[in-house]
Structures are given as structure tokens and as C-alpha cells.
Amino acid sequence: MGLVEAASGNSVWRGMDYYENKKVVSWSSPETNIYEGKVSGNEGNTYTVHIDTVHPKKSTCNCAFANGRRVVCKHMIALYFTINPKVADKLLREAEALEAEEKERRQQYYEEMKSYVRSLSKEELQERLLDALMELEERRHYW
Numbered sequence: 001m002g003l004v005e006a007a008s009g010n011s012v013w014r015g016m017d018y019y020e021n022k023k024v025v026s027w028s029s030p031e032t033n034i035y036e037g038k039v040s041g042n043e044g045n046t047y048t049v050h051i052d053t054v055h056p057k058k059s060t061c062n063c064a065f066a067n068g069r070r071v072v073c074k075h076m077i078a079l080y081f082t083i084n085p086k087v088a089d090k091l092l093r094e095a096e097a098l099e100a101e102e103k104e105r106r107q108q109y110y111e112e113m114k115s116y117v118r119s120l121s122k123e124e125l126q127e128r129l130l131d132a133l134m135e136l137e138e139r140r141h142y143w
Contacts, residue, residue, distance in 0.1 A: 001056065003051060003053060003072055004091065007071075007073075007076070008071075010074075015075070015076070016092070018075065019088055023078055024079055025038040025046060026038050034050070034051070034053075035053070035080075035083055037079040037082070039061075039075040041063060045063075047063045048062050049079045056072060057070045061073045061076055
């Protein structure tokens with residue numbers, strides 16, 4: 001499992017934002033697959049980040065979220081994307097493709113529903129509407 005896969009979705013997308021806004025101040029690679037860097041955070045804080053791309057859970061950051069824990073934070077992700085911009089670009093392309101597919105599915109569903117509604121007589125439509133309103137009302141009281 002890689003660093004991105006070990007992170008939460010929130011950490012990945014916030015890290016992407018930090019990467020895109022060039023919050024990584026500096027970085028170096030003292031060893032193969034080991035990277036160290038400084039990442040500018042909120043309110044002028046700068047965090048010290050150490051990532052191990054072979055063993056992501058050995059990565060560290062002194063931010064409040066990751067300090068002393070075996071989690072991957074947004075600062076680690078920002079550093080990783082700075083070192084590997086092709087990974088960031090690939091992730092963005094995949095997310096855009098998924099969004100486009102979802103938009104297409106929603107449009108297809110809308111067209112199917114529109115066709116169904118148009119196939120109903122006025123009486124059938126009124127009956128379906130009343131049933132749907134009653135179901136909504138029951139759910140509202142259920143919760």
C-alpha cells in the first residue's frame with residue numbers, strides 16, 4: 001500500500017490543495033525512497049515532514065493531526081505530490097473521469113424518469129405523486 005492509499009480521502013484532497021498552492025517550502029532525499037521537507041501550514045506554521053515511500057506508516061509529521069500517530073496527513077501528501085507530480089496529475093485525471101461518468105449516469109437516470117413520467121396518464125401521475133408525498137411524510141416522522 002502506497003502513501004496515497006494509506007491516507008484518508010480528506011488528507012489526500014487537502015494535500016492536493018497544499019501541493020497545488022505550492023505549500024512545500026523545501027525538500028530533500030537523504031536516502032532512496034526517503035524524503036524530508038518543510039510544508040507551510042495554516043496560520044504561518046511550518047511543519048517538518050518525513051516520508052518513507054516504501055513503508056508509508058513510518059512517515060512522520062509534527063502537525064497536530066499526525067504527531068505521534070501512524071497516520072498520513074495532508075502535509076505528507078503535499079510533499080509526496082511535489083516529489084511525484086505525475087501521481088498528482090493521474091489522481092486528478094481519474095477523479096475528473098469519475099465525475100464525468102457520474103454526471104452521465106445522472107443525466108441518463110433523469111431522461112429515463114422523464115420518459116416514465118410522460119408515459120403516465122394524468123390520473124396515474126396524480127396517484128404516484130400522492131404516494132411519493134405520503135412516503136416522504138412517513139420518513140420525516142420516522143426520523
